[in-house]
Every structure is written in C-alpha cells, then in structure tokens.
Amino acid sequence: MGTGSREENASKQRNEPSIVVLKDNNALVIHALDDAASRLGLHIGQPLANARAMCPDLRVFDADVVADAKTLSDIADWCDRFTPLVALDSPHGLFLDITGCAHLFGGEAALLQTLVRALARQGFAVSAAIAGTSVCARTLTRQATGIIVADGGEAEAISSFPVSALGAGEAITTGLRRAGLKTIGDVASRNASEITARFGARFSTLLAHALGQGDAPINPRKPLPDYIVEKRFAEPIATDTMIAMTLSRLADTLIASMEKQGKGARRLEAAFFRTDGVVRAIMVETGRPVTRSAVIDRLFRERLDALADPLDPGFGFDMVRLSASRTEIVVQEQRDLDAHVHDNDELAALIDRIAARIGGKRVVVHLPQDTHIPESAVLAAPAQHHLTAAMQAEWPARVESEPPLRPLRLFDKPEPIKVPFATVPDGPPHQFTWRRALHAVVRVEGPERIAMEWWRQDGKQLTRDYFRIEDAEGLRFWIFRDGLYEGEVFDADGSPASPGWYVHGLFA
C-alpha cells in the first residue's frame, strides 16, 4: 500500500521554500509544503499571513483540488498494473490489495521498490509501506517509507510511532498528548475500554485495525473482472500491427481460459499502459456471449478504427491487458442442422460489430408498448440486449381490408400547422399551412379521438382528434386538433380559446 503526496516540481530545483495555499473559512491556509518550508517551521493548516511573517520570501501557489484528485486517479490507473484492486484514499493516498500479486513482481520488496522508483521518476514524493492491514500500512507511510511488515508484526512495528501517525484528527491527537500518551505503543498499553470511554468507539476501532486486529475493507475503484490476461513488453510497442497482434494473442488466451469453465464474454475491456504512465481503456460490449477469439479481434479492430481520438502510443505501450468484466455461461447450440440459429448468430454478430463502431445506443430494435398515445406506442431499445425480446414481441393485429390507420413516418414532436379560422367546429380544416406551404384538403377521414392517460401523473394533457387527410397533390397527412373545441383550451384570462392544430405523421 502506498501513499503519494504532491509536490511542486519547480521548488525542488530552486531550493526556495514553497507552499500551496487553499482558501478555508475566508483565510488562506497552507495546504501543502515542501521540505525547505517545513524546515523553517511552517506546518499544514497555518494561515498564509503567519507563514509570510515567519518567512517573507515564500513562493506561494494556489491549490487546485480538482487537479489533485485527477492526478491521484491517474496514478491509480497506472497502479492497475500491479493489482486489479486499487482503492482511493483521498486526498492523497492509495490502497493496493496485493494479495497474491507480489510474486509476479519478484516479491513484496521488489514490488515496493518498482512502484516507488517509477513514481519518483515522474516527480512525485512517495511514501509507501506494505502491511497486513490497510490501516497499519497507512500509519506506517505517515512516518517512514519502504517498510514491509510481516503478518502479526503490526503492533510491534508501529508502537514507537507518535500518535499523530494514526491520523485520528486534531482533537483526539491533542487529547492523547495531554493524557501523556505520546506513542502508539503507549495508547495500545492502556485498557481498550478506557480508550473507548475517553475517545469514542471509532478511535478504538481505528487503533485495533492499526495494531493488526481486524481490518477495514478497502473500496476498489473498479469491480474485479472475471478474467484478466495481460502481456508486458521489455521493449515498448507502438505500431498498429503489433498492437493488433498482441490483442489477438491475448484474445486467444482469454478464450482458452474462459472455455475451460464454459463461459463467454459479454463485456470486454482492453487497457493500454503507456510507458509515460498514461492508461487508456477501451470497452466493447456484445449481445451474446463471445466464445471465439476472431470475434473479439474483429470487434476491437472496429472499435479502434472508429475512435474519435485515436489510440496514441506516444513512446509506446509497455503493457496491454485484456479483461472480461462480464461473462455468461454459454449454451451450446447445434449449428449445422438449424439454419435459423445460424442466421440469428450472424445477425447478433453484425449488430455487435456495428455497435462497436458507432455505439450500442445507435442500433435499436422496437418493442410495442401498451398505450394508445401514438408517440409512446413504440419503444426503441438497444438491439444488443433486446434482440430476442423484439423478435418475439406481439404487435397489435391489423384490421383486415382497412387502409393504414397509422402513418408510416411519425414526427418525434408534432409540428404546428396554421389552419384558417373558418372551419366547422370539431371538423377538419379545408386547408392548412405546413412548413410555409399551403395544402388544400381533398379527402378526409376521421376524427379518431385519442384521450390522454388521465390516470398517470403527467397524463393531464388535451384530448386529440386525429384526421387522415389527403391534399390536392396526393400527399397524405395525419393531423390532429390539440384539445376539444369547447371546455379544454383556455387563454390567459380563462376564456375559451381555439385549440392548435398539428401534423403528427405522414402516410405512404
């Protein structure tokens, strides 16, 4: 587990004391400081005015909390290379659960060294430690770096540390000091009930965790994928062919390990770790569990081709990881005899490819809804997830030997039309203007009255009278009067007004 703290790079070179200030309760207080400043006796939380009085030639920077959080999250992305379980410990700590991962990096000590060196090279001041519990490791990093505590040695390792290393808050730390308990060992030597009575159950839990008795769970940033395969390179790769080849090899390995358990992938993520620490993750989803590496290969090729900001290898990628974050058990179907199964598979594969290219929400199938309101009678749902449901949906039956009752093209939002005032009340218009063109009505069918759904919260809308209209050119419209002639539409004074007319669709 490691803790990285931000430091101003510029100050290191000049050796001038520099601090970062943050506005707190209308006063600028020190948020972070470098070694030179801390040697002068400045400390975090001190007002800037006081610090200036002590040291007039301070270099002062404004804190940018959002950028700090972003940096920490980027570092966490980079740390994904060590373990999939990385948790944020704001404002500037990270927990890495390296259970079962250390041997891949040559043991705990080697892992710690690799991590600290790489981060230090990027200009970060790092304090890192490994311990059996997260709280103990955090306590260790507050005091020293590079400590590795074996299981059971937690209490002994931190007993000589000052109580402030526990990070229990200003009030408790001061309280402990006043009680004469200077080190963690002193506190631990007291009876637990005394500590709880004086400082609360929360602090005694924290103390117990720090001493290795139980642990607080960490909260990893990403859910653990079901399967992970990765490839590291001694020499970073940068060319498209190499990247494609790596991905297809990884896909082979991934499929092989999933096959053993009869699983197929529904969501796949490829993460590209650049040598300079930038990590880019690309995700593809499929409608059915994928069991062939060629399919994975093709999906990623489509996705990489269509990226709005292409994958930038910079100085090269030193690691590529492919993980299946959602998997499903595959039901084996006999393919050769049943052409129908083959067709559905082909269609699902095509939909996956198109979705990988232009986005899953842009490929839709339609499900009927049980409502009379025309604009909500059909629900468009992503085809990847609802293909089977849509194929089996039951649509209302057509009335035999009737002309079409619903238009072929429907406007999302009905478009207002201008209807001259002189029409029969409740009747259709003789002519109307739509999109600046005048249409003379030749034939009319209707009205078909559609009342709104009064039993719904948002259903208190006007009743619509729909007419099917053919104009002098043979164009056919579906228009409606929004509201009954009397009793539904009122103007601002409350007197009855004439309802508006809209065109809602076009018939073939």
Add this chain to the structure above:
Amino acid sequence: MSGARQSALATLRGQIERIETAEVVHQQDRVALGHNEVDGVLKGGLARAAIHEVFCEGRQGAAGTGFVMGLAGRVSAQRPLLWVRQDFSEIETGALSMSGLAELGLDPRRVVMVRAADVESALRTSADALACDALGAVVLELWGDVRQFDLVASRKLTLAAQGSGVTGLLLRMAAQPLPSTAETRWMLRAAHSPPGSASMPAAPWSAWGAPRFDAELLRNRHGPCGRWIMEWNCDECQFSEPSTYSQPVAAAPAHRPDPAVPWQRRTA
C-alpha cells in the same frame, strides 16, 4: 513488349467478362412485385443480390418510404431487415414508425434500425451489413445530395450485395440521380386516391384507400423503363394494379378491437 501488353489486355478482358457473367448469374433470382406490367418490364420481378435506388422529392418522403418498404417486404422473405438512416432525415420527414409499418402488413419484429450520425458511418455500416447473408434486405436512407455517395461507394455496395445475395435498397430523398451501379432506379410520387365512379363520385369526406404510388422507372439495366400507378395491397403484402374503388363497398367497422378479446396473432 507488345506481346506482353496483348496478354495483359487479354487477362483484363477475361476478368471483366468473369465479373459481368457473375452478375448475370446472380440476377436470375427475382421476386415478383405483383403488378403485372412492372413485373413484365423487370423480366419477372425485382432482382435480389443487387442495389435498387428509389428517389423522391423531400416532401414526398413518406411515399418513397412506403415504396421502399414494399420492395423490402417483397424481397426479404421473412428474414431480418436492417434500416440504416441518418439522424437528419428523421427531423425532415419523421421517424420510421413501427405501428405504421405494421399497418402496411409488414412485420416490425424483423426490423433492426441503425441510427448513423453521418453519411460516412451510414455508408460503411450498410456495406458491412450487405455482406452479412443472414439479412433479407438492407435499406440505406440518405437525405439530400450526398457527395460521399459516388460511383465507388455504389460499386462497393453492389459487390457486397452480389457476394452475399442480400438486396440493397437506397432511399434517396431530396436528391438528384447521379451515375451509379444500381440495377434499377425509381422516381416516386404519391398518387391520388381513386376519384370514384360516375354513379358514385368521391365526396371530399369519403375515405381514401390503400397506399398508391406514382412510380417512374428511370433506369433498368436489363429492360425498358416506364411509369405506372402502383397500389400496395396491405392484406396480401404485394403491389397491384390500381383499384377503381378506394375501399370494399361494405367497409369494415372502423372501431378498435375489443381489448378483452385476445389479440389475433398475425399470420405473417
């Protein structure tokens, strides 16, 4: 030197010949539309495994859509239909309505819609889809004159269609016909409902009937062109000669089906 040139020329000629004969072999597969004259001109019907273009003016968009849907319904034969459209055309002529599709007698369950953001992705998606033999037909709906859809793009679509046997239908609204590799090219307008007979003239309040199209065949690679009034018969799912009356003399009652009665399953 000249011998080498001769043989190169002969190879190229041979290749061209092979390409063209392949085309002819594929286009044996034709689907009758139901309108006798049109089927005669098309030598038996609309060719599968080819590209057909349907043009219409912007305001005739619904007529064009109806005609394309009719063609797609004829050629796709119970297989899925992929409809690719640009975002823009939905604003101009409205979205394709599945209820309206069902009213034409076609099956909305078989339609997969791709909402492409721009022309490039629409073209690429349709070329991909045309190569997938699980589909019955691919409809590409483009609005306006599209620079990206040139002879090369059209050729790509044709080759993909020939390879897989899937029919490609292009709905070009508000666009001018340009040279392309399409098998047929149509110009569509909406046609009037029948005027009624002398004994019973159509009143302005009388109902209009099945969708009628004024279809002009502008180009036909293997036959003459022409212009016909075609009517879409929603019950039989095919085109037919225009009828004299808009509706059967005894009209079916135009009320909603009783919701208590279980919905009849459509046989399609």
